[in-house]
Amino acid sequence: MKVAVLGATGLVGQEIIKVLEERNFPISDFVPLASSKSAGKVVEFSGAQVEVREVADDAFKGVDIALFAAGAGVSKRWARVAVSKGAVVIDNSSAWRLDPEIPLIVPEVNPEDVMRHNGIIANPNCATIQAVVALAPLHKRYCLEYFSAVTFQSVSGTGKQALVELDECARAILEGKSFEPQVYPLPIGFNVLPHIGAMDESGVSDEEWKMLNESRKILHHQKLQVSCTTVRVPVKRGHSEAIVAQFEERVTLEEANAILSEAPGIIVMAENKYITPLQAAGSDLVYVCRLRSDLGMSRALSMWVVSDNLRKGAALNAVQIAELVASKTKAF
Incomplete structure (x- = not known):
């Protein structure tokens, strides 16, 4: 499965990468993304050094799941783009949480809501x-x-x-x-x-x-x-x-x-x-x-x-949502 993390150099993005590894999420291709300011930096994933790419329209090509951890403005700009390329977006910002068309998921509480998504799933606030x-x-x-x-x-x-x-x-x-x-x-x-x-x-x-x-x-x-x-x-x-x-x-x-x-x-x-x-x-x-x-x-x-x-309040919850999506989607 091709997985992207947008905001890969931030606190939550780094924690998401860590949790993906810890939980052995099925990843065949890992794509760390960030703004132009952080592009070119290196993050570690599965023992390899992976260069962070600048987020752009073509960055989501072939991506199955995109985990967003870069703020509401970035999510508003790029989530629909990622969905148009075929990705399911799991967004950690406040951008989509109250949109009635977008599920807001805590896997221990309302996992049944996850497949109501139309490409975007919102991660709730940590508190x-x-x-x-x-x-x-x-x-x-x-x-x-x-x-x-x-x-x-x-x-x-x-x-x-x-x-x-x-x-x-x-x-x-x-x-x-x-x-x-x-x-x-x-x-x-x-x-x-x-x-x-x-x-x-x-x-x-x-x-x-x-x-x-x-x-x-x-x-x-x-x-x-x-x-x-x-x-x-x-x-x-x-x-x-x-x-x-x-x-x-x-x-x-x-x-x-x-x-x-x-x-x-x-x-x-x-x-x-x-x-x-x-x-x-x-x-x-x-x-x-x-x-x-x-x-x-x-x-x-x-x-x-x-x-x-940073764990249950953000990264872990996002990865648990990704696990639900993967388990309920035959293509994965």
Whole structure:
């Protein structure tokens, strides 16, 4: 199978390449693509050094699956081109997620939607993915009415320059020097920023709208109520979420533990044990910790959910979608 990765030199693109190798995805021809700025660089795949090509109309000729990890603008420009050449595009940006004609897929949650595609399949936002992986098994049994999420999102979600800025900012603060941020609106070192993305007139940020709209689409639950505050924290890798979920029926802890323990892609931490982003880095799993009955709502559960945003939150989910496409398409 001929597979292209657009954005091959970025954080997510590099992780996609790594996951493709780890999972032995059936690749006969590998095509790393990027902008003119990164064209000519070399990436490693299956022990070989492969030169990155500049994305162009002819770059997708003969490509079966194209994994996009280069931002919404790039996806809008090139996704339809890739499809016209015969490729199935799996896009990691926000460009197509809310398009009603394009499926938004988390393989543990709604794999049945994948073959509704017309050439493009959207990969959800990293924070949404780990939330719905944790909530979907309970929703299927008890019907989720509402959930609130406060997210604590690492800087790798912004990209390579954010990782550099975190290091430089922390160093400057420790040395008593001033620091002018370039990536974030305020210094991120030893600090938290209480929004991710631009805020609209109502004060809701882009990332918060993603949690609402994407969760509804993935779960096929347009009446789902969602309250969300997204926070950028000085962590390099791994997102954490404090979630309170209310259901139509009362859920006992014993029932919730049993359901989640049997769900794919989830590890439920016993009793008062928990996972932090540092421990989750490099893992493919979603960790559900501190699962407990909510103090204020009788039909609600509270939980601490942690996952690697570059793995399950991006690269792994994209490759899992590619595996679904490959398994359901006779031509592959």
